[in-house]
Amino acid sequence: MTPYRIIAAAIALACIAFGLWRLEGATHGLAVTRMQAGDTPVTVFRAEGTAKGPVVLIAHGFAGSQQLMQPFAITLARNGYIAVTYDSLGHGRNPEPMRGDITKVEEGPTPRLLAQVGEVAALAKTLPESDGRIAVLGHSMSSDIVVRFAQAHPEVAAVVAVSMFSPVVTPTSPKNLAAIDGAAEFGMLHDEARRVVGMVSGGAAEPGVIYGSFTDGSARRFTLSPGAEHIGVLYSAASMEAALDWLNRAFAMSGSAPVEDRGTAIAALFFGVTLLAWPLASLLPRVSPMPLGAGLPWRRFWPVAFAPALLTPLILWKMPTGFLPVVLGDYIAMHFACYGLVTLAALWVATRGEGMARPPVNVAFIVAAALVAAYSILAFGLPLDRYVLSFFPIAERLPLLFAVLGGTILFFLADEWLTRGHGAARGGYPATKALFLASLALAVALNFGKLFFLILIIPIIFVFFVIYGLFSGWANRRTNDPLVAGLANALAFAWAIAVTFPLVRP
Numbered sequence: 001m002t003p004y005r006i007i008a009a010a011i012a013l014a015c016i017a018f019g020l021w022r023l024e025g026a027t028h029g030l031a032v033t034r035m036q037a038g039d040t041p042v043t044v045f046r047a048e049g050t051a052k053g054p055v056v057l058i059a060h061g062f063a064g065s066q067q068l069m070q071p072f073a074i075t076l077a078r079n080g081y082i083a084v085t086y087d088s089l090g091h092g093r094n095p096e097p098m099r100g101d102i103t104k105v106e107e108g109p110t111p112r113l114l115a116q117v118g119e120v121a122a123l124a125k126t127l128p129e130s131d132g133r134i135a136v137l138g139h140s141m142s143s144d145i146v147v148r149f150a151q152a153h154p155e156v157a158a159v160v161a162v163s164m165f166s167p168v169v170t171p172t173s174p175k176n177l178a179a180i181d182g183a184a185e186f187g188m189l190h191d192e193a194r195r196v197v198g199m200v201s202g203g204a205a206e207p208g209v210i211y212g213s214f215t216d217g218s219a220r221r222f223t224l225s226p227g228a229e230h231i232g233v234l235y236s237a238a239s240m241e242a243a244l245d246w247l248n249r250a251f252a253m254s255g256s257a258p259v260e261d262r263g264t265a266i267a268a269l270f271f272g273v274t275l276l277a278w279p280l281a282s283l284l285p286r287v288s289p290m291p292l293g294a295g296l297p298w299r300r301f302w303p304v305a306f307a308p309a310l311l312t313p314l315i316l317w318k319m320p321t322g323f324l325p326v327v328l329g330d331y332i333a334m335h336f337a338c339y340g341l342v343t344l345a346a347l348w349v350a351t352r353g354e355g356m357a358r359p360p361v362n363v364a365f366i367v368a369a370a371l372v373a374a375y376s377i378l379a380f381g382l383p384l385d386r387y388v389l390s391f392f393p394i395a396e397r398l399p400l401l402f403a404v405l406g407g408t409i410l411f412f413l414a415d416e417w418l419t420r421g422h423g424a425a426r427g428g429y430p431a432t433k434a435l436f437l438a439s440l441a442l443a444v445a446l447n448f449g450k451l452f453f454l455i456l457i458i459p460i461i462f463v464f465f466v467i468y469g470l471f472s473g474w475a476n477r478r479t480n481d482p483l484v485a486g487l488a489n490a491l492a493f494a495w496a497i498a499v500t501f502p503l504v505r506p
Contacts, residue, residue: 005279012276019269037123039096042086045077053080054133055124061140065092065390071260075240079255084124090502092390097503117149150174158250160243171199175217178246182228193222237261281474285364287481293421301425308342309435313443327502333407340410373488393499405494412490416482433465
């Protein structure tokens, strides 16, 4: 290992240590208890040794899990509240699927999601630390759920709706409603926040201004968290401060403990995990003496790269979905599979089959692929599962993992082979990832009603492409075999899709 790699390893380990120290220390002085409300996993956060306090039910959004809402839970628990998070139906470690058409609000999964909130609320009311008062906080999809729950339960004293959209808000209901948006979120969410606050303001509502009164339940306000988008709003200190301030006003509380601002710690931890892969890659066994891959220069590369990006959305345009019990999982698996098959066909035509040959699999290949896959899953999966998002599959999701893997493995093996090899187009690897994202965007445009939720996850796929693209490059330069990283990336993406998207049933 070279001196530069040793230095990089030291920096990476320091970043990881800082991130873990900061994140593990976030719950110091708090009692964190895991419970069950029927099949629903529930986590209760409260300050140790404090008097009773109001309960705040905290609901995550679409394709999320309760870990995603930890910053709000920790912030509120530090300040005297009993914060209760849970995994919604079909999400996280909840084995019970969502039921109904998710595109139909009233007759879709909404009634069952409301019933689930009721079950969690009933459990929360029995907690010995509860003083009987209750508020609700929900993000994105769940902002509508908590609004509806508050309207049906007059005892709910306040609502905090993050990235809010809800067609059922009226000028008088729900009571004491605060909307929190990221300043970098879609404009339609900002318009929705202004709309619901404007019902009380009597004119154009301004961010940060309280309209109405907490006394009669008419209080409303919307705030914009600087620089935050749809996920960043859940980690913004401004979001935590706005939620805490609103609930303090609603309950006449005066908690002033620091809010949970974990953005720097999360960034340091995952930067360290990413950077550490570079020096570790130098320890992988050499698989081939010469770089393997198609090795296509730009002139021959472009037609092969463009063909799947254009053809895949068109081929799948009218293809039926719903054969896998996970929202959009079947379409994404088909998109990966079709994209990979078209890439292989185009590569065969471009090289007349000569660029497809590779030596037999050897022990070095098996060892290298296993090590890269283990790092890709565990090094990222363990901190993701603990601090960000449920990442380890429950038994009900294992068949989905293998089904989606059938699609991702076709894409990543074909793509890695296309973009690697002696004389390969420089910059070809990021070019194919950009084209893949463009093909997903085209698919959404062709079938917006069915695939609109893909808009939310395209940025996440981009981040995964960047991180796992770095892993791929480092592993390929050491092993000289692009299929080592291809297998690892295929497993990592299939894993992420299978554990993230909601389980559904008709």
